[in-house]
Amino acid sequence: MGKSQKKRSMRRHNPMRVPDSHLPKGLASASSTSSKTDAILPILQKMESPDAAERKWACVAVSNLIQNDPSTRRLLQGKNIVGALITRLTDSEEEVVVEAVGALRNLCIDGGYDICAEMYNKNILVPLKTFIPKISTTLSQYLDSSTTTPENAQKIVYEFADNVITTLWCLSETSNKALNAINEIHLIPFLMSFLAARDKIPLAPVTAAAHCLYVLTDDNYPAISDVRTDAGYIACLLDIVKSDQVPNGKAKEVSDPRAVTLMVLAAGILRNLSPLPPPTAAGFIDIDKDIVLPLLQPVIASISLPETANTALELVTRLAAEPQLENLSLKNTPKTDHKSQIELELERLEAKMRTVQLALEILTGACATLPDPEIEIPGKDEDDVDEDEDEDLVIVDEADVDMQEDAPQTNGPTTSFLPALVSPLLALIQPTTLSFPPLAAPSPHPPTTSALSAIHISALECLNNVFLSLTTTPNPSVSADHASGRKVWDDIWAALSVVGTETGLGQERRQEMWEVAVGVLWGIGNVWKGSLVPKEEQVKVLIQLCDATSDPRIRVKCIGTLECLAQHPDSIEGNNMISQYLLSILPSGGSPSPAGTEPLIQALSALIDIYSDENMPYDINFRKGGFLNRLVSSVDDVKKAVKAIDRRKEGGRELRRRAEEVRENLVAFIQYRKDLGL
Template sequence: MGKAQYKKKTQGRRHNPLRVPDAHLGSGKAEGKADPAKEKQMLPILNKLKSPDHADRTWACAAICTLIQNDAATRRLFQSRNVVGELIERLSDSVDEVLVEASGALRNLAIDGGHELCGEMANKGIMSHLTVLIGKIANTIDSLSSSSQGQKLTDEQFQNRKHLLSLAENVISLIWSLAEANPKTLQSVNALGCEGLLIKVLAGRESLSLGVTLAASQALYSLTQDNPPFRKAVVNYPNALETIISVIEQDHVPVESSQNAKARKGKGKDKQANGDAQDDLPDGRALLRRILISGVIRNCVLVGSRTDERVNVAGLTSGTILPLVNGLLDVNLMNVVNRVQGLVQQLPKEGTVNLGKDLKTDHQSPAEVSLERIERNLTTVIIGLEVLTSICAGLEEEEEEPMINTAEAIAQEEDEDEDMEEMFADEDLIEMGRDPSFAIEEEVHTPTVNPGATLSHLLSTLQLPTRLTALSNLTPHSFPPANNQPSPHPPTTSVLSVLHLRALEALNNLLLTTAASLPTRSDGVSQLAASVPVQQIWSSMFGLVGTIGSEPDALKMKGQEMRVDVLEMALGCVWGTVKVAPAQLDVQNNHVQTLIDSISVLKADVAKVRVIEALSALASRQNVSVEENKVIGSWLIQLPTTSTLSTEVLIASLNAIIDMYADETRSYDNPVFVQCGFLEQLSGIVAKVRSEIKKIDKRKSRQLRTQGEEVYENLVAFIKYRRSLRQ
């Protein structure tokens, strides 16, 4: 259980990368109190969506975007009047301007509304419209690229190109949003066959806008995560891998410089009036595109696979991808927060909604542009950390093979389970158990250590443990305030919390890969362990846990889910440091109590198992005191004897107790295990453990059932062995 590493982000696991959760927003918006002024404007705007004048239809789409931006209450008000259905109808409009604004409004609705609203879009038939638009965009790209080579575009061609770029970016962003929404919409997106369009956009990146190619990169990255059908479609698409590799290897700096030059040229006289706060901030889109596509190739091609023979992912990773990611890891988050605070003061005052005739969905003030760039740069760090997490995931454990459910196998399992139905008393079961002199022959699977780079390079040369720990340090704006007030800038808060989580996931993987390497390497083992600053990580993680734990009520609030996620992963890194070098840790009494107290607030069983294993290792280390062992042992023994536990936690707690007291010569054994009556307590739960283990359906959870049967046999043998010592 405890060896799980984070190699990929499943659709259910990913924190939505597109939106600020409603609960992060303030001013009553999350509670459903819509602005009365906006409510009065709603019906006239909706009526104009069906106006015979295309200018009115275009304006209405843009106005909807403006009114609902980061305003959950007004968005829901529009939803109640079927704004989603009305906008989807406009996707079949005959006028390009309407198509662009309608798709932009739906895109922004998806960004603001997230999973719920994307599901509504799918239910109201958006997929069929997207199929038509994908074909239209692909054909237009082909015609424009063939007609404009070496020729100056006509006014009509220029306008068509402008509409194409805007429509393509909106449609691809919608595909991305829908893919992230839920498994059902993901399957629908797979059926669109959009991989061809996305690859075509990347291949034509020199003649298309950076925004379109970035949207295609984001969609590809999302769709290739934990989605085998789409990965296969990409790998099999002609020249797809060659195109992807060319994006990774193309230097992003000239593209960034060109974008900044265009931005400065475009400001002209407005520069002094509007301010140039964003001038010193990189545009960041070309770099983000490159990082995303680096993730795509690692998602699609497994090292050592047949496809890898023509890709060489390991060489690409060490030569290009890892250096690229390494350059992202030294961002000073406190400086970023201070910069955001200053920019927030320059934002237009809330409530001044301009619905003029020239309204566009993407109009932004200079301060908003700067804030968007900061958010994009932080997002780039997040994607880089996700790529690094997979590079650091060096444990390749065998996946559990599904059991073949033949009639004979099912009948045999049912007969075995029926044999177990008979009730026995604890002592009868102990008597029937395995003799402790015969050790159970467990099939040990030693994990293969195969990180994406040399481990010593990651630890010593790149100093990743220290740098990842720094990125996990919280800022004043890392989580929404616990007092139901909004964050000063919700998008920054949302992205910061994800960034901390991704840094901790990468650190967790690196620690586990290091721990797995220690017993398998005959040379440099001590040097390898010494290159990990375990005490620094230990202290930082407990500082993080203490900060989150200082507001316990917030852990139960809606919209504060990331606090628990970050807490769980910080505790995972605590567990990792214990795995690497438990004897080097300065363990205080409050550290042990913090670990014990954390179990009550953790949600995931895997996180609880990590804490139990960490406590067991601490209680068994060479320099542990009798008192510390007693505190941990007394807490562990009450878990299976007095608590209602999940099967995973029950197995972990029993394994921990057996490991701690398997050696009766330890100084703490007699004063703790013997004098506190642990043996008698264990003897009284044998029937309970047997009953819980046999409830596991071996056809659905074969590995867990095997683990349960092993711990049951070990428990009985352990009891017999400890009893034999008294004779």
Template sequence: MGKSQKKRTGRRHNPVRVPDDHLGHGLAAAKDSVPADRAAQVLPVMQKLSAPDAGDRTWACAAISNLISNDPGTRRLLQGKNVVGQLITRLSDSAEEVVVEASGALRNLCIDGGVELGREMYNKNVLSPLKACVQKMSTTLDRIISDIPAEPAEIPARKLVYPFAENVLTLFWCLSETSQKALTAINALDLPPFLMAFVLNRERIPLSTVIAAAQCLYVLTDDNDPFVESVRSSGEWVGALMDCARQAEIQPNGMNGVNGVNGFPKKDKAKPREDPERQTELRVLACGILRNIIPLPSLLPAAAIDIDAQIVLPTIIPLLSLPLSVTAARAVELQGKTTAKPLPKKNQPPGNDHLTEEEQELEGIERRLRTLLMALEVLAGVCAVLPDEVPLATETEEAGMDEDMDEDLPPEGGGENEGDEHEEEETPVEHPEASEPALPLPSVLQTLLALPSQLLPLIPPPPVSYLSPSPVPPITSALAQIHLRALEALSNLFLGAAAFGAPVPRETREEVWRVVWDVVSFAQQGTQHDADSTMNSTIPEEMREAAVGVLWACLESAGSDATADLGVPDDTAHKLMQICASSVDEATRARCVGSLARLGQRADPRHKEENKMIAVFLFHPFTPPCKSQSAQMTLAHMHGVIDMFSDETSANDVVFDELGCLGRMEQARHWLNREVRRWKGRERDEGRVMVTEWTRFVTWRKSLPEVGEQEDALME
């Protein structure tokens, strides 16, 4: 069937946000889940947001950040009291401390609340005060970097400029993923010079602030042409990103070492540069930005560099060795030793986190997991090596396509005229796939084919990955996304191998199938109860969908002659049909159909009855009375039929004759012509091409000698 690699799914996943379902209660029950003491604390906090004393306003903003931490109920309660509107007003406060704390509270709300909070902020015009904040920060940063002595009036701004910048940068990042309207508005702010200034001066700016700028750049260069064109137009900027990505050698990931406090730097001093994990995080982000902006303009010297082979893969591959089970177990252990933080005291200095050693180590674990998640996201893009799609029908072809399809229909009296039969006899009919040219093998694919053994350990979920409620919500959130991204990278890798005919060792395919099939089987069983706790573990639907995609890609890379070598269980076809019937995701159902078509090619006589069952399943939409379904599923079944019976020399081809498949295809061809005319846009174009291929396939099968004639020819 048609190949489709997963490069992006809408806007990029926010790797910092913890979904509410990991916290033990969803948004629907949020109001009922607010503890009584928290509800009593909200009113005085909201009142002090507009207090005349700047200290009270600062305290109120800091208290909001504390109240909403991993607590969707309190967040919803504050939303109902217009906390977003009041905090946006505080962005124009006369006191620097209030502005910084207000921006931090908005940042935390946007991260925790996701798209809903981002839309509310955008609708309440948060970008206007943020634009003024950028102008103010740019002036202050220019004076600091230029070593201009501070005037007495600007000393407060200088002390707080870096935490302020981190808050604003994160807000831009979150808002850009809210909607296309918000992204367009952010593009209009001309942020590339402001963001790249942090990368260019990274040796003089706190590392956490540079990382925030890189995170914002990574998101804003993701499938955003105006921003991409601006960033890659400067050779200096591209060079700085490359230097940033190559800063130091990446060591294999491990559990040794404890990260420092993830707080804001004091005054203008940067965090120690010897923090290797934060440097690794920056390198991964730089790799992601570079991949987002390629191909580079040919006039730039950097355009001659193979970014994937020379920069991205050497950075990412060592990170794949992080032992998830050990990491997750350590996180749960540390969480049990921590205690809830009280509300900040009035006039407490911003950024004074006072983390315990356990909290510092827990933050380090979370940071490693988030870095691995970003690395896998970038790697999934590297693995998407399929050539760009070409138009399915040119303008000159499209005008006459409908007429050609009408001509394919036989006269109403039935049958074809003698002239047509004579013409078919004189014209040799080639195999429909015989004319497809071989594609040149991308150089990076050989390196990628060695990665499955490193990706597979990241797929089986530790118990904490899908617990609800979770004892460590940020860790659970990161782990769930890591498993998903590892599956997407594997799927893209195998589809690339299939498209370019790159050989995948049989042992690799067997191991991938075994590990991923276990995930599918676990997902089919539904909710699992953890014997050691009162929590439930449920693999989400998107994980099952991604796993099915890997199985399909694995079969595609194996080819028609290798399905028996994968050691697939006897009930595989039946389970795939169940998934196809129960899944609401069209892409997953289509991949199930494609996987079944490959399984149906098995030539072992003991699979004959199962192959017949698969063939009946594939022909079901085309069996009278034919029933319309989605274009994607119709196309999947068409591809499946052709894939399953594309080798007339296979021992399995007897199923084609015993079920009278040629007659079914001949009869379905005319219904498919009419069905495709109902479709619109690209689906209609693809349908036209597929009907043409279906017709060629029927003509080719009709040109083959009968089974008896083939046996006589073999005996002679």
């Protein structure tokens, strides 16, 4: 049962705001689905105009056209708008440069990885690097109390800094190549200068800098090292998380939700840096226990998703009734940030949801407090392993173990903290009316839908790690509370029944919900094994999901969940239905398993576990159904399947080791059942 890990694609405050995977590919389809095709040519022409006012207008128009419109964005991308905007970054007029950066930032946010990769390949970092020292110098001048710079001029610079930093942040998530190139810029002092000046400058560039720091310090040693070597940086981050925005364990309403976002990001950055270096007092702080859990629990409990969805629907209805101004004439040059009050309210709502999503992501890491039961430590070249030499497959590098044992326990709370998270997490997985709209009736506000579905999935991933930790280090008081186990189980299924099983393009989030949820169900089943009744409808759904997916990991989770359900002592019919399905996964007559090798290994392990106690009431199914003969007839085919596992492939060594163990257990189990003579 694997831990849920942080997902880079879901990390941005606006990741893929308008999901477009359901749209057909190609320029022709983009032209046919965009309502603004006629506006594209004038924009492209004016982008190259000798008149600076026209060039500025063209950059602003790009931002206006792509808002919540993936078809137009794709059409512009197909016309090389990225290249044209990057060219404008070296424009002779500063106002054109400012608007070009703003347009590129919006393309990064709305377009996702494809556009970010295109920007990197077209050398956007070359001009962006030149802006860093200029922004730093200007920021220093503004922080000097003697400055007389007009407020409006300062506002433009801060917006420019926000756009540059956000673009760098998005690019750093694009690929390892882009990340390595950004590492070479050594952004840490630049970014930390915004956090240090947070009380004197607007929150927008400060939170953008914190977002960028959070991404850069995630498993990225150069950035981690740069932060850890300066005690002032760590002190600054600690000051942010200790601010009074979330006092006494209760989330306080603040005028700007970015204040809470900043604290959440600071907690995430500190977690990325942990363990904090001695000899400072900070080196003795348990990041998860003392900072992450107390700070983030009230954040995830502070939002009601049904209320949020209803508010968004009300705002969207009011927005539709407002007269829409089309300011795409040169006479009325629109501003990039020209938004109505209702649009700003919708953005604030989305920002709050993205903060909750971010908190969930950090908590997901905190809940992965323990190593997986079986860990494959990278060691010698797998090509050097002989086909039948298995002794080295279980060797673990002792230095790695010593390091894990000696390190301060800053990577997670004890499992006693975990049950307190379950209730708010269960509330966050329940879909709203806006969470999963059918393809036939698209969302009235895609950004809200994107944020809601992301929260549901992030909460499920956090639950996955909670129950994984509770399985790996059992908490007797939790597993003894059967009523709570049944309630948690029922709440997961209640959410899934609302999600439904609609598939196809544009319904990827529904599928993702199921794929993550089945891992949670397996964890719940392990914690409360033997107390959960295998309801026929739920068993059939799990079997259908197992058969429908081509992903062996999802099949393994389904089989693991079924195994737990089959061990309810009094459910003889349910046990038989599950066992018959598990037996159908076994190879027979020289034919391989229809489910694949990894699910086969899990199914065998499940059957052995289910029928290891012949005194259970459901053991009658094993005896009357002739299960022993079925297992005996599969032994040779199982051995072939195990031998066929390629240890040179990723995960192959661990799978081969486990498969060998299960095969040996199968032989021993068969002998045990024969000896019983039942």
